[in-house]
Amino acid sequence: MTLVFVVASFKLHPPLPALASGLLPTLPRQDSVRYCFIAVSILGALISPYLFYFYSSGAVEDKWDEGHLGINRAVASLGMGFGSIVSLGVLIVAAMVLHPRGIQVDSYEQAALMLTQPFGYWGFILFAASLGIACFGAALEVTLDTAYIVAQALGWNWGESLRPKDAARFSFVYTVFVFLASLLMVAGIDPLQLTLFSMALTAVILPIAILPFLVLMNDDRYVGRHRNGWISNTVVIFTIGLAFVLAIVAIPLEILGG
Numbered sequence: 001m002t003l004v005f006v007v008a009s010f011k012l013h014p015p016l017p018a019l020a021s022g023l024l025p026t027l028p029r030q031d032s033v034r035y036c037f038i039a040v041s042i043l044g045a046l047i048s049p050y051l052f053y054f055y056s057s058g059a060v061e062d063k064w065d066e067g068h069l070g071i072n073r074a075v076a077s078l079g080m081g082f083g084s085i086v087s088l089g090v091l092i093v094a095a096m097v098l099h100p101r102g103i104q105v106d107s108y109e110q111a112a113l114m115l116t117q118p119f120g121y122w123g124f125i126l127f128a129a130s131l132g133i134a135c136f137g138a139a140l141e142v143t144l145d146t147a148y149i150v151a152q153a154l155g156w157n158w159g160e161s162l163r164p165k166d167a168a169r170f171s172f173v174y175t176v177f178v179f180l181a182s183l184l185m186v187a188g189i190d191p192l193q194l195t196l197f198s199m200a201l202t203a204v205i206l207p208i209a210i211l212p213f214l215v216l217m218n219d220d221r222y223v224g225r226h227r228n229g230w231i232s233n234t235v236v237i238f239t240i241g242l243a244f245v246l247a248i249v250a251i252p253l254e255i256l257g258g
Helices: 002-013 014-021 032-046 048-060 067-097 106-118 121-154 164-186 191-216 219-228 230-257
Strands: none
Touching: 002 067, 002 106, 002 121, 032 191, 032 230, 048 121, 048 191, 067 106, 106 121, 106 191, 121 164, 164 191, 191 230
16 A cells, blocks of 8 residues: 555656765755654664564564574565665655745644645545554554563553453553553544654664664674674664664653754
8 A cells, every 4th residue: 555655756757867866965055954853753763672572572482493584584575675665666756846935744634645646536545544544553563562561560460362351451552552552542632743752752762773783783692693794784783873873862852953
């Protein structure tokens, strides 16, 4: 469903030279602070610490072993690739449709207009469906991850494959969190602003979350012959450095540009 943004970007026929130049990071002439804040938020969403706990809990529950490395590499590569392609599609469509009209998205209702030009009325329906699917998936992951963390910290029974009565407190936690999250919308908190704020906050805690992985991925006792090489370590160190920069600038950008 979310590939509709990729299809829309082809239907709009973006100029290839402008598309290529847009791959180079540049600051706009106006609203540069807001631009930087959104850039930090996007990076904060790309590397989310909760995914580590969510994924590792699944690995423990399903008893993965060394034989699962290949499929996990494929899942990571294809999953990140898919998400990046969809994100590029969203950016291209927004630049082609919203920017020429001077529309600065401050709500999801405004963002829905980006698909009405290539698809007409059905563009609004497709946008709503894509947003619903993305939010539903994120809600399941985040609430389930919260239940994992709470249950593991307190020594409760836990597991997504267990029947609710066999892990009652675990099931109770994610059920309650789904309900509490909906109360934020009832209270009138803007969901788009809340999303941007939480993404920027994620950027602040990234260094603490990522740094231990550099140690673990080089521990012979832990990963054996699968320890990082110099290329992988360079990528991780670069990511940690980027995370420290994001952590420093996220809060000031939140205040000035958010």
